[in-house]
Amino acid sequence: AQKITQTQPGMFVQEKEAVTLDCTYDTSDPSYGLFWYKQPSSGEMIFLIYQGSYDQQNATEGRYSLNFQKARKSANLVISASQLGDSAMYFCAMREGPWNAGNMLTFGGGTRLMVKP
Amino acid sequence: EAGVAQSPRYKIIEKRQSVAFWCNPISGHATLYWYQQILGQGPKLLIQFQNNGVVDDSQLPKDRFSAERLKGVDSTLKIQPAKLEDSAVYLCASSFGTGLGTEAFFGQGTRLTVV
Numbered sequence: 001a002q003k004i005t006q007t008q009p010g011m012f013v014q015e016k017e018a019v020t021l022d023c024t025y026d027t028s029d030p031s032y033g034l035f036w037y038k039q040p041s042s043g044e045m046i047f048l049i050y051q052g053s054y055d056q057q058n059a060t061e062g063r064y065s066l067n068f069q070k071a072r073k074s075a076n077l078v079i080s081a082s083q084l085g086d087s088a089m090y091f092c093a094m095r096e097g098p099w100n101a102g103n104m105l106t107f108g109g110g111t112r113l114m115v116k117p
Numbered sequence: 118e119a120g121v122a123q124s125p126r127y128k129i130i131e132k133r134q135s136v137a138f139w140c141n142p143i144s145g146h147a148t149l150y151w152y153q154q155i156l157g158q159g160p161k162l163l164i165q166f167q168n169n170g171v172v173d174d175s176q177l178p179k180d181r182f183s184a185e186r187l188k189g190v191d192s193t194l195k196i197q198p199a200k201l202e203d204s205a206v207y208l209c210a211s212s213f214g215t216g217l218g219t220e221a222f223f224g225q226g227t228r229l230t231v232v
Contacts, residue, residue: 043226047220047221050220066209103217104162105212
């Protein structure tokens with residue numbers, strides 16, 4: 001079964017508007033961490049934001065915020081004030097398991113975001 | 118701080134040939150990952166090392182793929198013999214550890230084309 005599901009293959013957003021990229025996950029472990037990475041056309045993976053399963057507040061990093069709904073097992077990425085440079089692939093990823101037990105980092109299928117001028 | 122280094126950047130080989138990729142992680146990072154990313158898909162974990170031991174290789178096609186991390190630093194990933202479906206970008210990443218919040222840092226990848 002898929003552990004990370006990103007249901008939007010592609011998204012368009014107008015420059016300066018906000019956009020939400022969806023991510024749902026599947027785990028029975030109470031301890032897990034959720035990550036978002038950006039992959040521009042050049043290919044490198046760039047870390048954006050992290051949310052721990054026990055974190056009480058939603059994570060924020062500049063224009064990026066994570067809408068974490070634990071009961072729904074969703075961790076959507078919100079990008080505010082989109083810029084042309086935000087056009088890229090975005091991947092949701094998860095680590096699960098006890099602390100420091102060789103926890104693997106598993107990725108979803110990604111969403112391609114295209115920002116229109 | 119130097120990032121994760123990978124070489125070569127690009128490789129074209131014929132099917133049934135062999136190929137090897139090299140990765141040098143960030144200094145001090147105990148954990149090293151190899152991912153396969155087929156065009157249009159998310160990265161799929163092939164193997165994860167903790168120092169020079171294998172943590173997980175459940176998705177590594179062991180009949181043709183092998184990986185080693187001698188001395189717990191550099192790593193090589195080998196494919197022998199290659200198939201057309203092995204065409205992909207091979208990403209190496211490293212992290213300080215495997216704590217739940219530990220960020221993985223990625224190299225630029227090796228784009229393999231099998232013809």
